[in-house]
Amino acid sequence: MTPLIAAAIVGGLLVVSVVIGAVLRARTGRIRAVPVSRAAAVSPAGSVSAAGSAEVAGVNETVGSTEVAGVNEAAGSSETAATSNPNAIDLSELGSASVLGERATLLQFSTQFCSICPGTARLLKTVAEASDSVTHVEVDLTDRPDLANRFAVLQTPTTLILDADGVPRARIGGAPRRQFLEEHLRNFAA
Amino acid sequence: MSNATSSAPNASARAAEAATGAAPEAAQAAATATDATPPAGNQIDPRGPRFGASITAVLLAVTVFVSLLAAPNATFAERLVQPGFVLLVIAAALFAWGAFAGIKRHPYGIFFATVIRPRLAAPRETEDAAPPTFAQGVGLFVALVGIVLHLLGVPYAVPIAAGAAFIAAFLNSAFGFCLGCQLYLGLTRLGVIRRRPASA
Numbered sequence: 001m002t003p004l005i006a007a008a009i010v011g012g013l014l015v016v017s018v019v020i021g022a023v024l025r026a027r028t029g030r031i032r033a034v035p036v037s038r039a040a041a042v043s044p045a046g047s048v049s050a051a052g053s054a055e056v057a058g059v060n061e062t063v064g065s066t067e068v069a070g071v072n073e074a075a076g077s078s079e080t081a082a083t084s085n086p087n088a089i090d091l092s093e094l095g096s097a098s099v100l101g102e103r104a105t106l107l108q109f110s111t112q113f114c115s116i117c118p119g120t121a122r123l124l125k126t127v128a129e130a131s132d133s134v135t136h137v138e139v140d141l142t143d144r145p146d147l148a149n150r151f152a153v154l155q156t157p158t159t160l161i162l163d164a165d166g167v168p169r170a171r172i173g174g175a176p177r178r179q180f181l182e183e184h185l186r187n188f189a190a
Numbered sequence: 191m192s193n194a195t196s197s198a199p200n201a202s203a204r205a206a207e208a209a210t211g212a213a214p215e216a217a218q219a220a221a222t223a224t225d226a227t228p229p230a231g232n233q234i235d236p237r238g239p240r241f242g243a244s245i246t247a248v249l250l251a252v253t254v255f256v257s258l259l260a261a262p263n264a265t266f267a268e269r270l271v272q273p274g275f276v277l278l279v280i281a282a283a284l285f286a287w288g289a290f291a292g293i294k295r296h297p298y299g300i301f302f303a304t305v306i307r308p309r310l311a312a313p314r315e316t317e318d319a320a321p322p323t324f325a326q327g328v329g330l331f332v333a334l335v336g337i338v339l340h341l342l343g344v345p346y347a348v349p350i351a352a353g354a355a356f357i358a359a360f361l362n363s364a365f366g367f368c369l370g371c372q373l374y375l376g377l378t379r380l381g382v383i384r385r386r387p388a389s390a
Binding site: 001003005006007009010013014016017018020021024025111112113114115116117118119141142145148149153154155156157174 | 236251254255258259315317318320321322324349353356357360361364365366367368370371372374375376378379381
């Protein structure tokens with residue numbers, strides 16, 4: 001191989017790297033709505049994930065329908081049967097002692113190998129404290145691949161925005177962007 | 191991928207802390223450095239790994255270039271001394287140093303801490319050493335795959351492995367890309383990484 005071709009390949013590698021970096025930067029931190037009807041349709045066993053992959057479906061079976069049913073009764077005790085949602089997340093199932101925010105909960109998934117997670121936790125905590133009836137909950141998935149499967153978490157931080165019933169309404173992959181998050185929470189249905 | 195377990199004693203303590211669901215207060219307190227003193231404990235200046243990654247990226251780019259110039263039909267003895275291969279072995283040794291001795295004891299890390307950091311303003315925040323140490327382990331794995339395939343006579347094993355590691359190092363350096371954020375859960379979900387359960 002001539003040096004010119006080798007140099008061109010190295011240059012191409014650099015261009016590819018820049019493109020990957022730009023795409024990752026553009027995609028990270030976006031707030032994506034969780035399609036509620038679809039999530040409900042694909043997850044009769046109580047999955048809260050919008051991703052209907054076979055992998056997730058397999059995990060659903062291990063979650064246990066009786067457990068989820070019990071959760072639903074508790075969550076929907078003051079509601080009619082029609083509003084109780086099988087997608088509602090019970091924080092105690094995630095090993096968290098926190099309670100849901102009255103209006104919204106920012107559920108952040110982190111690992112110990114994630115350098116941007118502590119900064120994201122500080123941001124979400126600040127935003128939650130500045131917002132009305134919003135709480136921030138951080139769950140460490142380092143030793144919980146089962147939870148990573150259940151919620152289809154591939155990157156950290158991943159943040160789910162839960163409504164008052166604990167149903168995920170939106171999902172943020174990567175470090176959230178403060179301005180968009182604050183705007184989203186202002187418009188978030190009570 | 192044994193590096194994933196090497197920081198487990200420290201990590202499990204934090205896991206117990208984080209398992210309560212509250213934001214890790216200790217990490218948060220340690221994360222707000224206010225003066226130029228070196229970060230305490232396992233906390234590091236986040237600019238350190240990015241500085242090291244830029245040197246690594248240059249080394250790997252040179253490795254790709256040099257290895258592409260090598261003659262294709264080399265004998266095993268010839269392959270052993272090809273400059274591109276030697277450079278990849280050096281890169282692997284540096285990755286191993288970071289993965290096993292820790293990012294703070296890596297030559298680049300020591301150089302950053304002693305020569306460069308004193309000339310910079312204090313960082314806005316510090317970060318845990320575990321994520322960049324994990325990234326060093328991934329780099330080591332990729333480099334080792336390239337080394338083994340090259341020794342087995344697979345053509346272009348060195349430039350492909352060096353190229354893959356280059357992309358990660360370049361993204362870390364230029365974009366602040368965090369390999370542990372993107373890769374760790376995927377690898378655990380695939381069962382590639384198995385950690386012993388947290389003592390909590």
